[in-house]
Amino acid sequence: MTEDKEKHNLYSIAFYNLENLFDITDTDKxxxxxxxxxGRNKWNKKRYERKLNLLSKAISQIGVNETGFLPAIIGVAEVENRNVINDLLDKNELKDKGYEIVHFDSPDERGVDVAFLYRKAVFELISSESITLLVDNFDGVRDQTRDILLVKGKLQxxxxxxxxxxxxxxxxxxxxxxxxxxxxxxxxxxxxKIKLETPNPTIVIMGxxxxxxxxTSIKQHLVTEDFYNPYESIFDKGFGTSTYRRQWHLFDQIIVSKNLLDATEFTFKEAHIFDEEFLKEWKGKHKGRPFRTYIGPWFQGGYSDHFPVYIIVKNNKP
Structure with missing residues (x-):
């Protein structure tokens, strides 16, 4: 089996909120x-390295059962800078797996960004840009929030x-x-704007x-008639990726344009939450929920307060 010929021509596309993946340095502004x-969380090198090791373990297993390989594409959230992504990809489970990074610093006041990771063997990067979201708080002051990352490329x-x-x-x-x-x-x-250059574009919206x-923001405004959200039916069955006040939420989703559903050459197959047992609290009142790094200021030593999500797509070309 070669890198560019995955099991049954299946590829996984994942998204993972990494829960405050910060380095240990105090950054100005x-x-x-x-x-x-x-600081309050006593975030030191030992804790940082532990989190990196755990996250690399989790990422290295997403979609492997279906495709035989690590994700072709991984969108991530809550990374402080490019350095922490490099540190993550330098861990044993991800090292030398051929991942490249697309990342821009955004104006978020906490310094957390989104990023796009891809295996160069199966994805050809064409272009990328950071799109600033301009929204104000109730008092009229600008909300310094995360930019939206747009990446254009060819997957197989x-x-x-x-x-x-x-x-x-x-x-x-x-x-x-x-x-x-x-x-x-x-x-x-x-x-x-994309449609002006590319008629009937294939689009994946993750986050x-x-x-x-x-x-409302998802069902009525984001998922228009040209798109399909496979996570709506998953949510309807009671599944989620994070909890708040003992209620499950499915904030993490991957939405696809409908031209991926019945395409002859490249097709959407299925969507999943990656909620393996090792990612969960195994006892106490939080049993079954994501095994977090922190609850408030209290260090738990876990992965993230979110489960990853991923979809499987198939390349139908021989």
Whole structure:
């Protein structure tokens, strides 16, 4: 089996919120002091290395049962900078697996960004850009939130545009849904520009949307008639990727353009949550939930407060 001829010509595309993957250095003009050795979380080299090892273990197993290989594409959220991604890819499970990085620093006040990782053996990068989401808080002050990452490339010769998102968070002090509706509008504004160059483009929209598949920003604004969200039916069955106040949410989703559903050359096959037992709390009141790095200021030593998600696509060319 060669790198460019995966099992049954199947490829996995994944998304994973890595839960505050910070280095241990206090960076100027970024609210990251909690993630330093003297900060609230006592974030030191030992804890950082432990998290990197755990995350690399998790990523190295996503989609392997179906395809025989690590993910062809991985969108990630909550990474502080390019250095932490390099450190992650330098771990044994991911080292020398041929991953390349697309990353831009965004204006998020905490310094967390999204990024796009791809195996160069199966994906040819054509272009990438960072799209700034301009939204204001209730008081009219600009919300320094994450940019949306757009990547254009060919997966085994199939031209695909990828959007990697980490939309504005929910807040207990007010309804922030309007921000996520604006994010959906920005994605579609960009898609209209893509259509000027590429008629009937194949598009994959992934991310932590901070909304479930049935919420307004997703169901009514993002998933228009040209798109299919396989995670809506998964959510309807009671499954999720994270919990809040003992309620499951499925904020992490991968949405595909409908021209991937019945395409003759390249086809969407199925969607999954990667919720293996080793990623879960195994006892106590949090049993079954994602095994987190922190709960509040208390170090748990786990992977992330989110499960990864992934889809399988098939290259039908002989």
């Amino acid at each position: 970024v609210l990251d002091r909690d993630y330093t050795p003297t 010769g199939k031209l695909i545009h990828f959007f990697v998102n980490h939309w504005p968070s929910r807040r207990e002090d007010g309804d922030t849904q309007y921000k996520r509706v604006q994010a959906a509008a920005l994605v579609h504004e960009t898609i209209e 932590d949307f901070n909304d479930d598949p049935t919420n």
